[in-house]
Amino acid sequence: MVESVNIRRDVKDAFYRYKMEKIQSKIEGKGNGIKTVIVNLHNVADQLARPPNYVIKYFGFELGAQTNIDPKDDRWIVNGAHEASKLQDHLDGFINKFVLCKDCKNPETVINCKDGDIILDCKACGQRSHADLRHKLASFILKNQPKKGKKDKSTKKADRKARKEAEARGAAADGDEPAENGNSPGESGSDQGNDDGDVDVDGGSDDELTKKINAQAKELAESEQKEHEWSVDMSEEAVKARANALPEDLKQALALDEEAQDGEGQEDSVYDVLGKWIDDAAKEKGDINKVADVDIYLKAKELGIESKHRTPAVLAQTIFSKNIVKEIEPRASMLKKLITSERHEKAFLGGIERFVGNDHPELVAQVSSILLQIYENDLVSEDTLKAWGAKASKKYVDLQTSRKVRKSAEKFIEWLENAESDEESDEESD
Incomplete structure (x- = not known):
């Protein structure tokens, strides 16, 4: 398994979502014919959303060496002997100069060349x-301008599909919902997730988020066994007491769908406990954004609902504030661990609909921006988003509110349809 690192290596946050493979190289030949082959340059360039010939040419300029910028066999070569660590350091320079946004420092930029200028959008x-x-x-970039959109979008779609399939297989292996394509974990595809570390917590991944969650889960389990500090009293009297203690607005917010297809219909109190715990933690810390993702995940795991489809709906209503558009991306890594099927995706959208339509109606005008963040962070698939936008529903809010929310989403849904059509046209023209 190829080791992954943060695209910004100065960021040590385990939840940083932008990952890339570490540079892998091997030195061939000797004497004047010695050269360095960068084995995985194409993968690294794709993860940076840049053409690989930009990266290899940058190495050539920085090292003062000749390079091949269009190899037919995908062997990207820099003349001379260069260690992988040295190339990785030079790659940081390329990322700072030609990938990162100068304002927010995120690598979600697209290169546009116009009138002799290079713009990072x-x-x-x-x-x-x-x-x-x-x-x-x-x-070199001005003379070799990238094709707009097609490759970046198709790569992103492929990554999203691979993640969903891997997570579905992991869920089937854990005895949860079966994978929609009917494959067992041993069939085609990898059950290790993708380069972003989007895998089930117990799936054996080596990504930083999983390591941190597993370590803290183990510590929590030992603490429960010794001191029972984190136990939840689930007796009938205790459940009733907690339910009565909930404020009326939270009771309404957590009135999730009444389906009981998998026996969840009798477990509403557990979701109330999670919602109440998040609400109390936010009040204690003074800000919902100060409640850590790991703590939220471990609380859901403690309650035994980390794999249930209702959990994303609860979180959609409790972990955001009126600044939800900016808050989705920082929570994306944790949410990906919990949203593992189409049913989870629909429940998450239902929670967002209730959060916006009932709790914060002033945010209805921002629905398209919210959905764009959900899409860009790979939380919900295109098909699920299109199906959601096509028909109002009274499952989570009243019908009038549902129509109002979807009306505000029309701009995003239209963009989604046009983006898909443009991509198909490009592929046909090729």
Whole structure:
């Protein structure tokens, strides 16, 4: 398994969602014919959403060496002997100069060349910044402009599909909901997730988020066994007492769908406990954004509902504030651990609909922006989003509110349809 690192290696946060493979290289030949082959350059470039010839050319300029910029056998070569660690350091320079947004420092930028200028259009914050034209690579980019949109979008769709399939297989292996394609964990595809570490917590992944969650889960289990500090009294009297203690608005917010297809119909009190715990933690810390993702996940795991489809609906109503558009991305890593099927996706959208339509009606005008963040962070698939936008429902809110929310989402749904059509047209033209 290829080791992954944060695209910004100065960020040590385990929840940082932007990952890439570490540079892998091997030195071939000797004497004047010695050269360095970068084995996984194509994968690294794809994860940076940049053409691989930009990256190899940058290495050539920085190292003062000749490179091949269009190999037919996918062997990307820099003349001379260069250690992988040295190439990784130079890659940091390429990322800072030609990938990161100058404002928010996120790598969600698209290169646009216009009138001899190189513009980095950030899809995360919307800022348009300028690359340094003094670097020699700038001239190379202007002469070799990337094709707009098609490759980046198709790669993203493939990554999203692979993640969903891997998570569905992991859920089937754990005895939860079966994978929709009917494959067992041993059939085609990898059950280790993708490069972003989006796998089931017990699936054996080595990503930082999983390590942290597993370590803290083990510590929590030992604490429960010794001191019972984290136990929840689930007796009938205790459940009733907690239910009566809930404020009326939270009781209404957590009145989730009444389906009992998998025996969840008699477990509403457990979801109330999770919602109440998050609400209390936010009040104690003074801000919902100060309640850590790991703590939320471990609380859901403690209650035995980390794999249930209702849990994302509860979280959609409790872990955000009026600044939800900016809060979705920081929570994305944790939410991906919990949203593992189409049913989970629908429940999450239902929770968002209730959060916006009932709890914060002033946010209805921002529904398209909210859905864009959900889509960009790979929390819900295109098909589920389109199906949700096509028909109002009274499952989570009243019908009038549902129509109002979906009306506000029309701009996003239209963009989604047009983006899909544009991509298909590009593929047909090829």
